[in-house]
Amino acid sequence: EAEVAQSPRYKITEKSQAVAFWCDPISGHATLYWYRQILGQGPELLVQFQDESVVDDSQLPKDRFSAERLKGVDSTLKIQPAELGDSAMYLCASSFPGYYNEQFFGPGTRLTVL
Amino acid sequence: AQSVAQPEDQVNVAEGNPLTVKCTYSVSGNPYLFWYVQYPNRGLQFLLKYITGDNLVKGSYGFEAEFNKSQTSFHLKKPSALVSDSALYFCAVRDGGSQGNLIFGKGTKLSVKP
Numbered sequence: 001e002a003e004v005a006q007s008p009r010y011k012i013t014e015k016s017q018a019v020a021f022w023c024d025p026i027s028g029h030a031t032l033y034w035y036r037q038i039l040g041q042g043p044e045l046l047v048q049f050q051d052e053s054v055v056d057d058s059q060l061p062k063d064r065f066s067a068e069r070l071k072g073v074d075s076t077l078k079i080q081p082a083e084l085g086d087s088a089m090y091l092c093a094s095s096f097p098g099y100y101n102e103q104f105f106g107p108g109t110r111l112t113v114l
Numbered sequence: 115a116q117s118v119a120q121p122e123d124q125v126n127v128a129e130g131n132p133l134t135v136k137c138t139y140s141v142s143g144n145p146y147l148f149w150y151v152q153y154p155n156r157g158l159q160f161l162l163k164y165i166t167g168d169n170l171v172k173g174s175y176g177f178e179a180e181f182n183k184s185q186t187s188f189h190l191k192k193p194s195a196l197v198s199d200s201a202l203y204f205c206a207v208r209d210g211g212s213q214g215n216l217i218f219g220k221g222t223k224l225s226v227k228p
Contacts, residue, residue, distance in 0.1 A: 040221075041220050042204050042219050042220050044218070045216070056215060091157055099146070102163055103216065105150075105158040106157050107156055108155075108156070108157050
């Protein structure tokens with residue numbers, strides 16, 4: 001069964017350092033999402049791509065976060081500089097285009113900022 | 115604005131007994147509702163969705179959900195709980211915008227005891 005791949009699974013960094021997360025969606029899924037999940041809460045959308053274009057980044061803290069999907073396949077989410085409050089699980093999901101389609105999630109990257 | 119509420123932080127059930135995980139929603143327009151499950155240190159797995167049609171939706175792993183428009187609820191159910199069902203369950207609703215992003219509840223921890 002096809003799965004969304006993410007790496008690394010765990011990342012520990014010090015504040016003010018740069019971190020990057022990678023996501024490879026299910027083949028054929030044109031829509032890709034990055035979510036942040038703080039412990040004890042549900043995921044919150046950071047950014048959504050349709051192919052290589054950003055269609056929603058209204059909740060992305062653009063002063064420190066950036067995301068790209070250059071060839072419309074895999075994607076990278078970057079944080080620079082990391083802050084203590086960025087400690088969370090970062091989830092990537094993908095889906096076929098369409099309002100009613102379910103999203104398929106990767107295993108996530110657990111970020112700890114010291 | 116669209117929202118979902120999961121009124122119970124935790125639900126405890128004995129193995130073999132029926133289980134219910136509650137979700138209520140608030141939407142303008144038609145509700146498009148989803149249930150996901152999350153096992154420890156894993157991403158979310160899709161269980162089922164309601165778009166239109168029958169109020170009783172059947173999903174993966176023996177789960178089903180009942181859509182009730184008058185009570186604005188979408189409760190997750192299973193006739194006979196398994197210990198392996200122990201996990202975190204999230205209800206989600208489409209946000210009503212053109213991109214149809216998901217808005218998640220805070221989650222309910224299900225604990226099934228032998």
